[in-house]
Amino acid sequence: MDTAARHRWIAAHILPHEAEVRGWLRRHVGTLSAADIDDLIQEAYARIWPAKFAAITQGRAYFFTTVRHLVQEQARRARIVPMERLGEIDALRIISEEPEPERKVGARQELGRLRDIVADLPAQCRRAFELRKFEELSQRAIAERMGISEKTVENHLTRALARVLDALAAGPGEQGRAREAPGTRANDANHGND
Amino acid sequence: MTQTMETTEQPVESVQTVAARWAVRLDAGPLAPEEQRALEQWLAVKPQHHGALIRARSAWTDLDRLAALAAPSSSPERGARGGTEFEGRGFRYWPVAASLAAAAVLGVLWFALNPNHEVYTSAIGEVRRITLNDGTSMVLNTASEARVQFTGAGRDVVLVRGEALFDVARDPAHPFVVRAGDFSVKALGTAFAVRIDTAQIDVTVTEGVVEVQSSSSLPPKGRNGQGEGGVSVPVRLTPNHRAILFPAKPAEIIPVTTPTAERRLAWRNGMVAFDGESLAEAVAEVNRHNRRRILVRDSALAARPVIGLFKATDPQGFARTAAAALGAQVAEDGDAIVILSTPD
Numbered sequence: 383m384d385t386a387a388r389h390r391w392i393a394a395h396i397l398p399h400e401a402e403v404r405g406w407l408r409r410h411v412g413t414l415s416a417a418d419i420d421d422l423i424q425e426a427y428a429r430i431w432p433a434k435f436a437a438i439t440q441g442r443a444y445f446f447t448t449v450r451h452l453v454q455e456q457a458r459r460a461r462i463v464p465m466e467r468l469g470e471i472d473a474l475r476i477i478s479e480e481p482e483p484e485r486k487v488g489a490r491q492e493l494g495r496l497r498d499i500v501a502d503l504p505a506q507c508r509r510a511f512e513l514r515k516f517e518e519l520s521q522r523a524i525a526e527r528m529g530i531s532e533k534t535v536e537n538h539l540t541r542a543l544a545r546v547l548d549a550l551a552a553g554p555g556e557q558g559r560a561r562e563a564p565g566t567r568a569n570d571a572n573h574g575n576d
Numbered sequence: 577m578t579q580t581m582e583t584t585e586q587p588v589e590s591v592q593t594v595a596a597r598w599a600v601r602l603d604a605g606p607l608a609p610e611e612q613r614a615l616e617q618w619l620a621v622k623p624q625h626h627g628a629l630i631r632a633r634s635a636w637t638d639l640d641r642l643a644a645l646a647a648p649s650s651s652p653e654r655g656a657r658g659g660t661e662f663e664g665r666g667f668r669y670w671p672v673a674a675s676l677a678a679a680a681v682l683g684v685l686w687f688a689l690n691p692n693h694e695v696y697t698s699a700i701g702e703v704r705r706i707t708l709n710d711g712t713s714m715v716l717n718t719a720s721e722a723r724v725q726f727t728g729a730g731r732d733v734v735l736v737r738g739e740a741l742f743d744v745a746r747d748p749a750h751p752f753v754v755r756a757g758d759f760s761v762k763a764l765g766t767a768f769a770v771r772i773d774t775a776q777i778d779v780t781v782t783e784g785v786v787e788v789q790s791s792s793s794l795p796p797k798g799r800n801g802q803g804e805g806g807v808s809v810p811v812r813l814t815p816n817h818r819a820i821l822f823p824a825k826p827a828e829i830i831p832v833t834t835p836t837a838e839r840r841l842a843w844r845n846g847m848v849a850f851d852g853e854s855l856a857e858a859v860a861e862v863n864r865h866n867r868r869r870i871l872v873r874d875s876a877l878a879a880r881p882v883i884g885l886f887k888a889t890d891p892q893g894f895a896r897t898a899a900a901a902l903g904a905q906v907a908e909d910g911d912a913i914v915i916l917s918t919p920d
Contacts, residue, residue, distance in 0.1 A: 386637060392630060393638030400631075421624050424591065427634075428627030434918045437905050444900055451901035454883035496642055514603075515639050521604040536600055543596040546635050 395441025401553025510538035595628035599636045693725035701889045711745035717843045718865040758823045762787040779819045850882045858882040866891045874917045
């Protein structure tokens with residue numbers, strides 16, 4: 383499996399469950415801050431990356447298990463494991479063993495969400511994104527077409543991707559709220575690079 | 577990570593945004609040598625950066641699918657987030673855990689000489705709660721056997737195999753003594769557990785006091801002391817201490833935390849708990865509770881640590897979870913569940 387195929391596998395089997403995993407961490411491991419959860423999720427991707435994907439039958443369960451194990455490692459590093467923490471870990475384990483849920487987001491609905499995110503991007507940003515993804519122009523060609531620098535194209539695309547990543551982290555409900563107040567999210571500002 | 581940015585005066589990009597920038601940059605074409613160095617430096621800071629880049633590149637790749645989207649989008653799914661609410665599990669009483677060995681034979685011999693006793697057994701996977709005649713509560717863990725004899729002189733229990741937890745009814749006139757292998761544990765407080773395992777006794781006290789000594793120095797009726805135990809003088813264990821005892825060796829006494837003691841008794845709730853024990857040890861523990869065996873076919877894998885609370889009677893669940901956590905895989909071999917390394 384080449385790198386692009388591995389990215390597609392992650393996108394298909396892991397990414398769709400990120401919001402749910404984050405939600406579980408928030409609800410069941412009360413000792414974690416938002417930054418802790420970001421760290422755990424990011425480290426989980428690093429852990430999952432070298433796995434033999436063909437052997438993973440349920441991406442969701444694998445994601446949960448990986449994150450749970452990271453929580454356990456943190457607990458171990460803290461040396462003292464309070465019972466409630468073990469209970470939290472147990473709660474995570476139980477949920478991770480559920481069969482693939484009915485609430486599994488359909489591929490089509492997931493695409494719809496992505497489309498909505500793109501639709502909400504600032505005009506220039508959206509244009510750059512559509513030229514890259516829909517018309518498959520290179521970033522250099524986009525720069526020429528739009529009369530802007532390649533660096534600015536990169537900034538636009540980075541902003542578009544960051545928005546998508548925010549939406550992945552937040553899940554469908556949150557993303558709906560984000561669309562009600564476009565431009566208010568801190569992460570889409572691309573500080574210092576526009 | 578947006579929070580991180582908001583709390584910073586400097587316009588510092590979040591890890592996610594840096595990752596998104598690298599994902600977009602990598603999509604544009606090969607990196608110049610100085611870019612390659614910058615990327616490698618950033619990735620080397622911490623594993624989260626690597627993960628964030630994987631995440632961003634995966635999402636970026638996934639956005640290719642948008643090109644194929646012809647129909648208008650449907651509304652995003654809302655709500656429908658289910659899940660079990662976590663219920664904290666409380667421990668009502670504070671026992672003493674003791675883990676014991678091999679010398680169950682001695683107990684059998686003793687009872688051969690003292691035939692007037694009750695025998696209690698539990699099947700594999702069973703946790704059996706028994707109230708003894710004096711009101712003492714005895715809980716047998718999986719595959720355990722205890723023989724109980726109450727006389728005018730005292731209350732004697734021999735743990736033949738397995739593990740038992742005792743919540744002892746107060747009766748100073750009749751000492752409550754549990755024999756396990758070479759050692760006896762005398763309850764001076766309220767509750768304790770005894771376990772026969774490999775070649776050691778492991779006693780953990782969280783409340784009350786117990787006295788541990790070599791059985792040979794505590795001659796029971798009709799039996800003369802024999803053998804040289806290292807613990808010929810009784811050792812008193814106070815709360816939050818654990819004694820590890822081998823025949824003919826000095827007792828090793830180490831302090832423990834209350835959670836550790838609780839963890840050791842997770843079996844009362846049908847659970848087994850591990851906090852860094854090797855996979856081999858964890859598998860042995862899970863196997864105590866189940867007819868269906870788990871095997872580990874890789875010594876390096878068997879040495880890896882396992883952490884977590886597991887249902888004792890779900891070997892498949894344990895194997896699956898442990899394998900996933902350790903990057904291993906699970907296979908079936910006849911009736912056995914095999915955990916083995918992922919060939920890569």
